[in-house]
């Protein structure tokens with residue numbers, strides 16, 4: 001058994017609420033038994049409970065959230081649809097539990113602020129499931145950017161589309177873009193100061209199936225995020241165009257997660273004429289070896305480690321609020337037909 005940073009080897013007791021498409025993965029990770037165990041899990045649907053009970057003998061399953069809250073677990077994982085995150089996470093904090101909440105933290109910035117404040121007051125860990133911040137390929141790219149490999153980043157664009165699960169309340173941007181907003185902020189260490197979004201609902205009124213979000217940063221840097229659950233492709237990718245090189249991260253291509261293109265435009269001065277010349281450079285293509293660790297496993301271990309050492313998680317409540325602030329501004333833009341909206345972050349949220 002490996003030890004936590006604090007030296008403790010005790011598996012943390014975790015309760016899981018929500019055993020749907022994603023919650024079952026969290027149940028699997030936290031049930032590994034080395035760093036954590038899951039004695040109790042809850043879902044409103046009999047089918048989800050039956051599947052979990054069949055797979056994990058000894059796991060107590062219930063449809064009653066109160067049984068999880070009043071059990072002896074130290075931490076609670078909330079993986080229900082986002083509209084219920086606030087109530088469930090708030091109740092878990094009231095019961096003195098450390099809390100992991102799936103993304104988006106909540107659907108309302110003010111409620112998000114209340115959760116962060118409650119966690120702070122109660123001395124509890126609050127972590128949001130911004131899984132891309134735990135992705136080894138993102139770590140690799142972050143270091144490459146920080147080491148100057150790409151040169152100054154000019155612009156980025158992310159695509160997160162599929163033909164997939166439709167959500168009842170949150171639109172495609174609220175459902176998917178938390179991954180890209182948190183990933184880009186983490187990668188660049190920068191926050192946008194202006195956002196704009198356009199989108200359209202085709203399948204149900206008022207819930208956009210496709211949203212194109214643009215974010216503006218200092219020094220002319222921009223990022224674009226395309227989210228849709230009504231698309232023929234299954235794509236989760238990020239392209240970063242830098243002054244020196246360009247990078248593509250494709251999360252759906254395990255053999256070639258990151259590709260570095262030594263492509264760019266070099267600016268040279270002709271000192272005889274004092275004219276600037278732009279020269280196209282199409283050099284080598286490099287596919288670096290990236291750690292194969294599963295992002296979900298890294299993320300869950302991070303939560304357990306923070307429970308032991310009581311340090312703020314990388315994707316803590318403030319990180320959740322940063323993403324909500326961008327989403328709320330983008331939603332206002334969306335409703336106005338795409339008018340850019342300024343975003344300002346209070347000091348405590350400023351450091352991505």
Ligand SMILES: NC(=O)c1ccc[n+]([C@@H]2O[C@H](COP(=O)([O-])OP(=O)(O)OC[C@H]3O[C@@H](n4cnc5c(N)ncnc54)[C@H](O)[C@@H]3O)[C@@H](O)[C@H]2O)c1
Nearest residue numbers: 018019020021022023043044045048079080081082102103
């Ligand atoms: N990190 C990721 O890559 C990722 C991927 C998919 C979903 N998610 C997030 O995970 C969360 C869950 O998404 P999902 O796709 O699993 O949804 P889902 O609809 O498949 O599952 C949600 C489950 O929660 C249960 N539930 C709802 N309210 C409940 C309550 N009050 N008490 C007990 N059970 C309740 C439902 O019965 C259902 O089984 C969402 O926040 C979503 O955004 C994250």
